[in-house]
Amino acid sequence: MQQVDTTATAMNVATPEYPFTVSVVIPAYNEAHGIAQVVERIRTVLPHAEIVVVDDCSQDETARVAQAAGARVIRHPINRGNGAAVKTGIRRAHGEVVLLMDADGQMDPRFIPDLLAGIAAGYDMVVGARTRETQGDSLVRRWGNRALDMLGSYLVETEVRDLTSGYRAIRREVIMEFINLLPNRYSYPTTSTLALLKAGYNVGYVPVTAQRRQGGRSGQKLLRNGIRFGLIILRIVSLFAPxxxxxxxxxxxxxxxxxxxxxxxxxxxxxxxxxxxxxxxxxxxxxxxxxxxxxxxxxxxxxxxxxxxxxxxx
The missing domain is CATH 1.10.287 (Helix Hairpins)
Known part of the structure; x- marks a missing residue:
C-alpha cells in the first residue's frame, strides 16, 4: 500500500498547475437539490477543468440545473445505473486524468489537489480513502467496508484501503483498459482498484473526510446493502484471484x-x-x-x- 505524501498541498484550494488536463466526472440521479453547489465548489478548485455530469435519466431537473451551473451534461435516455453513468463519463471525457466524484455533496473538493498531486507524482490512480471520522458512517457499514478491504488485500496480495470509495483520480488511458470490467450498477470503485493493482499499476491513497449528504434521501437500505455486499464479494473473487x-x-x-x-x-x-x-x-x-x-x-x-x-x- 502506498499513501501519497500531500503535506504541501493539504487544505489548499488554489489551483496548481498540473502536467495533464483534468475532467471531473459526476454521475447523478435525482440530485437537482444540490448538484449546482457541487459543480460550483469543484469550479473554485479547478477553474479550468472539464466538469461532466452524467444524468442517469433523473426524474427531476438535475440536467438543467447542472448545465446552468456550468457543467457539460450527458443524459442517459433510460436509467442504467451508477456504474454505467461513470463509464459514460469516462468514455466521453476529454481530460488525460479523470477525477470521479459523487453528486450528493459528501465528497469535499478541498482534497482534489491532494488527489491530483498523487497523479503528478507518478501514480496511475489515487483513491480518497475515508477516515474513521467520516460523518454519517455507521458502525455496520464500517465493519462491512473493512471486511471488503481485507478480502481485496488477500486477493491481490497487497494492502488496499477503502475499496468502496468513489472519490478517486485515474489516468484515463489506464482505466480505459478495464472499463468493460466495471459493472453498470454498484461496486465500480472496488473493481477499478483491484483491476489496476492486479495488472501491476501504481495505486496511492490520500486520507479524506466526507461531509453530510446535501438534502435528498439516501437510497441505502440494510437488506439491499447486504445482498449487494455478497454479490460484490462473489464478483471480485471470480474476477481477480479465483x-x-x-x-x-x-x-x-x-x-x-x-x-x-x-x-x-x-x-x-x-x-x-x-x-x-x-x-x-x-x-x-x-x-x-x-x-x-x-x-x-x-x-x-x-x-x-x-x-x-x-x-x-x-
Whole structure:
C-alpha cells in the first residue's frame, strides 16, 4: 500500500498547475437539490477543468440545473445505473486524468489537489480513502467496508484501503483498459482498484473526510446493502484471484475427507479398511473445485495482461 505524501498541498484550494488536463466526472440521479453547489465548489478548485455530469435519466431537473451551473451534461435516455453513468463519463471525457466524484455533496473538493498531486507524482490512480471520522458512517457499514478491504488485500496480495470509495483520480488511458470490467450498477470503485493493482499499476491513497449528504434521501437500505455486499464479494473473487479462494476450499474438503476415513477406520468400523461414501464425495468434490479454480485463474489472468508499450521495452 502506498499513501501519497500531500503535506504541501493539504487544505489548499488554489489551483496548481498540473502536467495533464483534468475532467471531473459526476454521475447523478435525482440530485437537482444540490448538484449546482457541487459543480460550483469543484469550479473554485479547478477553474479550468472539464466538469461532466452524467444524468442517469433523473426524474427531476438535475440536467438543467447542472448545465446552468456550468457543467457539460450527458443524459442517459433510460436509467442504467451508477456504474454505467461513470463509464459514460469516462468514455466521453476529454481530460488525460479523470477525477470521479459523487453528486450528493459528501465528497469535499478541498482534497482534489491532494488527489491530483498523487497523479503528478507518478501514480496511475489515487483513491480518497475515508477516515474513521467520516460523518454519517455507521458502525455496520464500517465493519462491512473493512471486511471488503481485507478480502481485496488477500486477493491481490497487497494492502488496499477503502475499496468502496468513489472519490478517486485515474489516468484515463489506464482505466480505459478495464472499463468493460466495471459493472453498470454498484461496486465500480472496488473493481477499478483491484483491476489496476492486479495488472501491476501504481495505486496511492490520500486520507479524506466526507461531509453530510446535501438534502435528498439516501437510497441505502440494510437488506439491499447486504445482498449487494455478497454479490460484490462473489464478483471480485471470480474476477481477480479465483484460486486463492478455491484452493483453500479444496484443501479443507480433502482434510474433511481424511477425517471421515480416519473416523471410520478407528471408531465406527475399527481397523477395517473401508472408505466411506462421505470421504469419497469430499475427495472427488475437492478435485473438481480445484480444477474449476485453476481454470478460472487462467481466465482471470488473461484479463489483466498489460498491452505491450514501447516505453516499457527493456
Amino acid at each position: 484460486l486463492r479462494v478455491y484452493l483453500p476450499v479444496a484443501l479443507s474438503m480433502q482434510v474433511l475427507a481424511l477425517m471421515s476415513f480416519l473416523i471410520s477406520f478407528f471408531i465406527t468400523d475399527p481397523f477395517r479398511f473401508h472408505i466411506p461414501n462421505s470421504a469419497v464425495g469430499l475427495f472427488v468434490g475437492s478435485i473438481i473445485i480445484f480444477m474449476f479454480g485453476l481454470n478460472a485463474e487462467q481466465v482471470a489472468a488473461l484479463r489483466f495482461q498489460r498491452p505491450f508499450r514501447n516505453d516499457e521495452e527493456g
